[in-house]
Amino acid sequence: MRAIQYAAPSTVEDAVAILAEHGSDARMLAGGTDLIVQVREDARDTGVFVDAKKIPELMELSVNADGSTTLGAAVPCHQLYNDAHFTATYPAVTDAARIIGSTGIQGRASVGGNLCNSGPAGDTIPPLIVHSAVCNIAGPDGERTVAVEDFCTAPGRNVLADGELLVSLTLPKPPAGSGSHYLRFIPRNEMDIAVVGAGAWLQLDGETITAARTGLGAVAPTPLFVQAAGDALVGMTADEDAFAVAADIARDAASPIDDMRGTIAHRKQLSYVLTQRALRGAKARAQGGSPTNGH
Amino acid sequence: MATEILSGKVHVQTTINGEQVDFLAEPRESLLEVLRDHLGLTGAKEGCNNGNCGACNVVMDGALVNSCCVLSVEAAGASIETIEGVASPEGLHPLQQSFLENAALQCGVCTPGFIVAAKALLEENPNPTEYEVRWWLAGNLCRCTGYDKIVRAVLDAAERMRAEA
Numbered sequence A: 001m002r003a004i005q006y007a008a009p010s011t012v013e014d015a016v017a018i019l020a021e022h023g024s025d026a027r028m029l030a031g032g033t034d035l036i037v038q039v040r041e042d043a044r045d046t047g048v049f050v051d052a053k054k055i056p057e058l059m060e061l062s063v064n065a066d067g068s069t070t071l072g073a074a075v076p077c078h079q080l081y082n083d084a085h086f087t088a089t090y091p092a093v094t095d096a097a098r099i100i101g102s103t104g105i106q107g108r109a110s111v112g113g114n115l116c117n118s119g120p121a122g123d124t125i126p127p128l129i130v131h132s133a134v135c136n137i138a139g140p141d142g143e144r145t146v147a148v149e150d151f152c153t154a155p156g157r158n159v160l161a162d163g164e165l166l167v168s169l170t171l172p173k174p175p176a177g178s179g180s181h182y183l184r185f186i187p188r189n190e191m192d193i194a195v196v197g198a199g200a201w202l203q204l205d206g207e208t209i210t211a212a213r214t215g216l217g218a219v220a221p222t223p224l225f226v227q228a229a230g231d232a233l234v235g236m237t238a239d240e241d242a243f244a245v246a247a248d249i250a251r252d253a254a255s256p257i258d259d260m261r262g263t264i265a266h267r268k269q270l271s272y273v274l275t276q277r278a279l280r281g282a283k284a285r286a287q288g289g290s291p292t293n294g295h
Numbered sequence B: 001m002a003t004e005i006l007s008g009k010v011h012v013q014t015t016i017n018g019e020q021v022d023f024l025a026e027p028r029e030s031l032l033e034v035l036r037d038h039l040g041l042t043g044a045k046e047g048c049n050n051g052n053c054g055a056c057n058v059v060m061d062g063a064l065v066n067s068c069c070v071l072s073v074e075a076a077g078a079s080i081e082t083i084e085g086v087a088s089p090e091g092l093h094p095l096q097q098s099f100l101e102n103a104a105l106q107c108g109v110c111t112p113g114f115i116v117a118a119k120a121l122l123e124e125n126p127n128p129t130e131y132e133v134r135w136w137l138a139g140n141l142c143r144c145t146g147y148d149k150i151v152r153a154v155l156d157a158a159e160r161m162r163a164e165a
Helices: A010-026 A034-038 A078-082 A086-088 A091-097 A111-117 A123-129 A227-233 A240-253 A264-286 B031-038 B093-103 B111-124 B128-140 B147-165
Strands: A004-009 A026-027 A050-052 A060-064 A069-072 A134-139 A142-147 A153-154 A165-171 A179-186 A194-205 A208-215 B010-016 B019-025 B057-060 B063-066 B079-081
Touching: A010 A026, A010 A050, A010 A123, A010 A134, A010 B111, A026 A034, A026 A060, A034 A208, A069 A086, A078 A091, A086 A091, A091 A111, A091 A123, A091 A179, A091 A194, A091 A264, A111 A123, A111 A134, A111 A165, A123 A179, A123 A208, A123 A240, A153 B019, A179 A264, A194 A227, A194 A264, A208 A227, A208 A240, B010 B147, B019 B031, B057 B111, B063 B111, B093 B111, B093 B147, B111 B147, B128 B147
Parallel strands: A004 A050, A026 A050, B010 B079
Antiparallel strands: A060 A069, A069 A165, A134 A142, A134 A165, A179 A194, A194 A208, B010 B019, B057 B063, B057 B079
16 A cells, blocks of 8 residues: 555544645545555555544434434444444444445444445445435534435545545434335345445335335436435335335436446346335334345 | 644554554554564465455454454554464364364465454354354355355354353
8 A cells, every 4th residue: 555644533623624734635534444445456545544433423323312313424334233223213224234345344334434435336325315314514614414315426426525524424213103124236145236226214104105215326326315206105005006106216217327237227127126125125114024025 | 732643653552362562553554464564463364455355354342354454553552353362272262173173174364264253253143043154254255165164163163162151
């Protein structure tokens, strides 16, 4: 690896000061499972690594007075799926946290890092979108918030300006009678990057859908919030006919490319099938059960 | 107080297998490089050097990690367990004994990573199913055995450890 500098600030203010001074040469280091490898393999030229893990706000995982959850940007995946409350409350997020890389990757890799890496296939991003998560950003001009669906702007790019960092995510408390699920297609059982990933969140009143959100990964330059699919479901009975309507909209929303992982036609079809399955899983969880179609 | 930005040789104090260890390393060096090249702990292996193969697995502050994806300087203040700390003066760990008896290794390059990872699994889940063993060890690649003997060795060790507990 090229020579680098390393700083481990203990406050957000210090981190912002270092990021602002070094501009695009500096980058926050959470688990390093993307950043260290990218710099080692010359895919990214970062000279100043700013360790996120000594800053309390970036390592926070707590439930707020209003029932929402604050998820620090550097909290590793394994901490999330070992947290019973988080897993029960935001199951789509832990569905993703369990399938990113391997156990050894999940020991370090964070949801915030996954989001800031801004890959179109980032597994935690559609789950954050369907849970209406908001990014808490700090920078030289103060703090601001951005909805997760507006955070990524292009492959590997996001709204963070020089000097800014993602401090945490706020996940609203899901209402009673709701559930979520995320799953992806890969040609093997584990340790791969999504050909397509789909997340869904549903709120039910009896069998009637009262609110819904779906999202897709790896079918566009950024992870997608498929708002029209969720909107179409509102008022419908949560059955296969309704899920087919939403899945059709998801397929139309997908604008994938052909690459080594899959073709356009395959990814369009997967957008349909996985949206359908994610909705089935979200419904099962909303009714107190579990998804039956694996991960 | 402004945070110091470290470069060049950095003095790092850490704990490895229960003993305090000091070393000098550049921030660009990985924990794996420090273990192998500075500290003579060559049990952890460099396989892929990008987080895919698990041959460099160590436990850092209770979490299984790929030491190739940890910066040397991140070890400051951490507690690290490597393959060298798995056996006791009295003898091999049940996992090591089970790997030998079940012929769960051929060339041996992946073995330290498998044993460190499997030990972390059994500490969390003393009675895993075959599926759970395979899922947990998915990030450890072996090009020799076809995995079956490794999985059987882990299940066998788990049974022995439960019997002894």
